[in-house]
Amino acid sequence: MPDLIGPEARYLAALRDGRLTxxxxxxxxxxxxxRLVAPGDGAPLxxxxxxxxxxIHSITEQPQRPPAPPRLLVLVDLDxxxxxxxxxxxxPVPSIGTRVRALxxxxxxxxxxxxxxxx
Amino acid sequence: MSPDHAFPRGATAIAGAATFGVGxxxxxxxxxMTAKAxxxxxxxxxxxxxxxDALFTAxxxxxxxxxxxxxxxxxxxxxxxxxxxxxxxxxxHLMTAAFLIDARYIRTAxxxxxxxxxxxxxxxxxxxxxxxxxAPHKPMMPITxxxxxxxxxxxxxxxxxxxxxxxxxxxxxxxxxxxxxxxxDPLTLEQYHAARIVSSPLGVLDCCLVTDGAAAVVLTAxxxxxxxxxxxxxxxxxxxxxxHKEIAQMPDLTVTGAVxxxxxxxxxxxxxxxxxxxxxxxxxxxxxxxxxxxxxxxxPKGEGGRFVQGGAIAPGGRLAVNTNGGGLSCVHxxxxxxxxxxxxxxxxxxxxxxxxxxKADLAMCHxxxxxxxxxxxxxxxxxxxx
Numbered sequence: 001m002p003d004l005i006g007p008e009a010r011y012l013a014a015l016r017d018g019r020l021t022x023x024x025x026x027x028x029x030x031x032x033x034x035r036l037v038a039p040g041d042g043a044p045l046x047x048x049x050x051x052x053x054x055x056i057h058s059i060t061e062q063p064q065r066p067p068a069p070p071r072l073l074v075l076v077d078l079d080x081x082x083x084x085x086x087x088x089x090x091x092p093v094p095s096i097g098t099r100v101r102a103l104x105x106x107x108x109x110x111x112x113x114x115x116x117x118x119x
Numbered sequence: 120m121s122p123d124h125a126f127p128r129g130a131t132a133i134a135g136a137a138t139f140g141v142g143x144x145x146x147x148x149x150x151x152m153t154a155k156a157x158x159x160x161x162x163x164x165x166x167x168x169x170x171x172d173a174l175f176t177a178x179x180x181x182x183x184x185x186x187x188x189x190x191x192x193x194x195x196x197x198x199x200x201x202x203x204x205x206x207x208x209x210x211x212h213l214m215t216a217a218f219l220i221d222a223r224y225i226r227t228a229x230x231x232x233x234x235x236x237x238x239x240x241x242x243x244x245x246x247x248x249x250x251x252x253x254a255p256h257k258p259m260m261p262i263t264x265x266x267x268x269x270x271x272x273x274x275x276x277x278x279x280x281x282x283x284x285x286x287x288x289x290x291x292x293x294x295x296x297x298x299x300x301x302x303x304d305p306l307t308l309e310q311y312h313a314a315r316i317v318s319s320p321l322g323v324l325d326c327c328l329v330t331d332g333a334a335a336v337v338l339t340a341x342x343x344x345x346x347x348x349x350x351x352x353x354x355x356x357x358x359x360x361x362x363h364k365e366i367a368q369m370p371d372l373t374v375t376g377a378v379x380x381x382x383x384x385x386x387x388x389x390x391x392x393x394x395x396x397x398x399x400x401x402x403x404x405x406x407x408x409x410x411x412x413x414x415x416x417x418x419p420k421g422e423g424g425r426f427v428q429g430g431a432i433a434p435g436g437r438l439a440v441n442t443n444g445g446g447l448s449c450v451h452x453x454x455x456x457x458x459x460x461x462x463x464x465x466x467x468x469x470x471x472x473x474x475x476x477x478k479a480d481l482a483m484c485h486x487x488x489x490x491x492x493x494x495x496x497x498x499x500x501x502x503x504x505x
Contacts, residue, residue, distance in 0.1 A: 062263070096270070
């Protein structure tokens, strides 16, 4: 019985339920964003759930017209071994390597994952 | 034998080149500018519209622009290529055209592009469409991607804002010598540092211009080009590489596919970086120049920031980079790639006026598409380099 929805819809449905999921190859490698098969060699994939912790791989600060605070766009390396583009809540600009954790926003038109610095 | 050597080295040449409407070109549509640059490139070659049997374009806001151009020019083309890989599109067009000409399927390829985005919208018109993974974060693209790459490069290699500024100042120095360039007023490092930050570490003066402008080249067989208006500018080698679409999927934020595209082009041409008299590269942001000089073999990885210091790539420096002023100071109508080919052609022909290089026989032309996603390298040379 084939899946009735594609991997992107399945990922978004899990996120809507509050779970950040990614995929794993049998050899342990991680795949994100979700695919039908592993990129490169077509190996089969299984789903797994992330604990939502990672480190900032890179960060860029984008000043806004006052009084809006600057926006902080980040690339986060999740502990499980995949990378996401996201944003941090405004505040002091953390350095590359800072530990962060996921905050799932289930309410948006598209559910999404923001991050905050681990206190 | 590596497939890189299957590229038809020297079999084709740029016979005509032109720019039109660089800076501001109100009153023209993008399609009209594209067509006008094409007609001017044909006239430059001494060819007629009736000679054209293949069209290559990627219009900014019309995804079927190749059809619109065929209709507008009324060309009975055997081949129309509307391939879109961002700003590298036109160098990919040139690769395809070179193979088709060498196979004798087409004789005369017109590669042309124009945009009126400064006059029409005043903002960069980007073809990037975000995925569900990017869209909720509302990243300003493409600059967010380049800011993230630049921040990582600084973190790993100690690259500084002064290094990025050196790229901006060098581009302005060349532009001052080019009457066609849009920004020619002197630029100091103080002014560079005072400019508003857009996406750290990149500020306004790290970003390419938003201008109108059009460019075109005519490609034909080198043997045929010998009988045309100008000495042929031979296509010695080319290569391309795509590593990702969105910045989160870039395998390494500080290493681009120019490593592979450059290696393929050098292998096809039989020349290396030390042989190049100039580099014409797509400087959408100052970090691009640093990344591409590293990845195309002009300095080791991580050394790009130090390499560009002290006027090294400015007029009179040790390596001539973007002798027209580049996307940073000459022209950037949304996609710049094709202008690298036109400027190299002008230099190799000796038509570059005050900015003419004393030795201008071999050029590395390199263009980028997306957020460091698509990289294409083309090596052009004077007939003596064949």
